[in-house]
Amino acid sequence: MNPAEPSLSALRAFEAAARHQSMTRAAAELNVTAGAVSLQVRELEAALGLSLFERRPRQLILTPTGKDYAATLHTAFRLIREATAVARAQARSDIVTLSCTPGFALQWLLPRVDRFQTGHAGIDLRISTTSRLVDFQRDGVALAVRHGLGGYPGLVSEKLIDDDLIVVASPAVAERLGPDPQPGALHGATLIHDGGREDWRLWLEAAGVAEIGWRKGPLIAPDSNGALEAARAGIGFALMRQGFVADDLAQGRLAAPFGKPVKSRFAYYIVYPPGVLDRPAVRQTRDWLLSEAGRS
Numbered sequence: 001m002n003p004a005e006p007s008l009s010a011l012r013a014f015e016a017a018a019r020h021q022s023m024t025r026a027a028a029e030l031n032v033t034a035g036a037v038s039l040q041v042r043e044l045e046a047a048l049g050l051s052l053f054e055r056r057p058r059q060l061i062l063t064p065t066g067k068d069y070a071a072t073l074h075t076a077f078r079l080i081r082e083a084t085a086v087a088r089a090q091a092r093s094d095i096v097t098l099s100c101t102p103g104f105a106l107q108w109l110l111p112r113v114d115r116f117q118t119g120h121a122g123i124d125l126r127i128s129t130t131s132r133l134v135d136f137q138r139d140g141v142a143l144a145v146r147h148g149l150g151g152y153p154g155l156v157s158e159k160l161i162d163d164d165l166i167v168v169a170s171p172a173v174a175e176r177l178g179p180d181p182q183p184g185a186l187h188g189a190t191l192i193h194d195g196g197r198e199d200w201r202l203w204l205e206a207a208g209v210a211e212i213g214w215r216k217g218p219l220i221a222p223d224s225n226g227a228l229e230a231a232r233a234g235i236g237f238a239l240m241r242q243g244f245v246a247d248d249l250a251q252g253r254l255a256a257p258f259g260k261p262v263k264s265r266f267a268y269y270i271v272y273p274p275g276v277l278d279r280p281a282v283r284q285t286r287d288w289l290l291s292e293a294g295r296s
Contacts, residue, residue, distance in 0.1 A: 006047050011073055013040035014052060018070035021060050083138075095124045096285045100145040102129045104268065106225050107244035108161070109145075112292050120288065123281045136273050142282045143289075144271045157269040158286075160293045161243030165203055166261035168245055170234040174255035181257050183207035190236025191216060194227035199239050206262045243268065243293070 016026035017037055027034040045052050052066035062070060100109060105127055116125060128134070134141045136155075150157045167186075168174075177185040183204065191200055204212050228245070231238035232253055242261045248254040270289055277283040 004047070006044050007040075010040040010044040010047070012077070013037045014044050015070060015073040015077055017041055017060065018052075018062055018066065019074065021062075023060065094122055094281050095126065096143065096279075096281050097126045097128055097139075097141045098143045098145070098285065099128045099130060099134045099139070099141045101131050101147070103225055103244075104145055104147075105129045107228060107241075108268075111247055115292070116285075116288055120284055123285060125285060136276075142272065142276055142279070143286060145289075146269050146271050148266060148269065150267065150269050152269075152271050154273075155271050156274055157271045158290065160268045160270050160289060161241075163264040163266040163268065164242045164261035165199060165239050165264060166242045166245065166256050167203070167237055167258050168231050168240050168249070168254040168256050169237045170232060171252060171255045173231075173234050173236065174257040177257050183209045183258055184212070185257075186237060187212050192227045192230045192236045192238040194238070203239055203262050207258075 012030065013026065013032075013036075016029050017023055020026050020029070023034045023037045023041075027037045030037065041052065050065055051063055052069060054061040054063060098109075109127065113125070113127075116123075128139070128141065133146070134144055136142070136144070145160060146152065146157070147163065150159060167183075177189075186204075186209070193200065201210075204210055227238045228240060228248075230236065231240070232248070245254055245256075249256055270286055272282070272286065277286060
């Protein structure tokens with residue numbers, strides 16, 4: 001027969017006493033008496049069949065086993081608190097957490113947030129930026145924007161924007177290539193790189209000008225945000241995702257001297273668990289994202 005599990009109240013009492021190294025301070029935190037904390041800790045020790053503290057006059061010292069046990073319980077209670085916070089946030093129907101990469105947030109999403117807030121004042125949109133794949137339930141995420149081919153097992157995915165690559169520069173820098181330039185005009189130009197140089201190689205090969213030295217030019221890491229700012233500042237030519245620079249091109253902050261982009265089989269997708277659109281706030285946010293993608 002398996003021994004009974006320790007009570008949650010006893011575990012809480014021990015964790016607090018271990019953290020404070022004081023029954024009195026643990027009792028104040030838990031809003032009980034010091035005697036109650038001491039009794040619960042002794043009951044826990046009896047249930048475990050070992051000592052967790054060395055009790056000395058005016059001093060409480062953890063045994064080696066007690067120290068390890070306390071560290072594990074501290075992590076467990078922290079996870080419980082975090083899970084509770086997530087559950088409470090999910091219970092609020094007006095909160096929608098959207099996960100995306102920092103690059104997508106800065107270059108595509110944030111310039112459009114004012115329009116979202118104007119049309120959806122009742123929705124509390126929270127943008128969580130990360131480059132890792134999130135766990136929707138654990139992280140309290142309703143919607144995510146992911147870059148890939150669109151296949152995400154167990155999740156619904158809808159294409160948001162294509163990942164086609166286009167050469168951009170400030171209007172002044174683009175004008176130096178002359179009217180109706182061809183890709184070969186980039187010979188000797190400054191090519192801006194955003195953490196890797198392979199995109200430029202692929203673009204130049206597709207354009208039939210592979211002889212251009214694509215390895216040269218400043219490397220601005222870790223993502224495309226720096227490359228975009230460098231292009232806006234007139235440093236040279238950057239290879240950007242067309243969906244990210246649509247507004248810059250429309251408003252004249254950037255120019256695309258060679259016109260059409262190079263097609264990519266990758267794209268940005270809205271991804272979400274089945275059933276999450278039953279929440280009106282989530283459905284409205286998803287509909288707005290697709291509408292904004294259509295605008296661009």
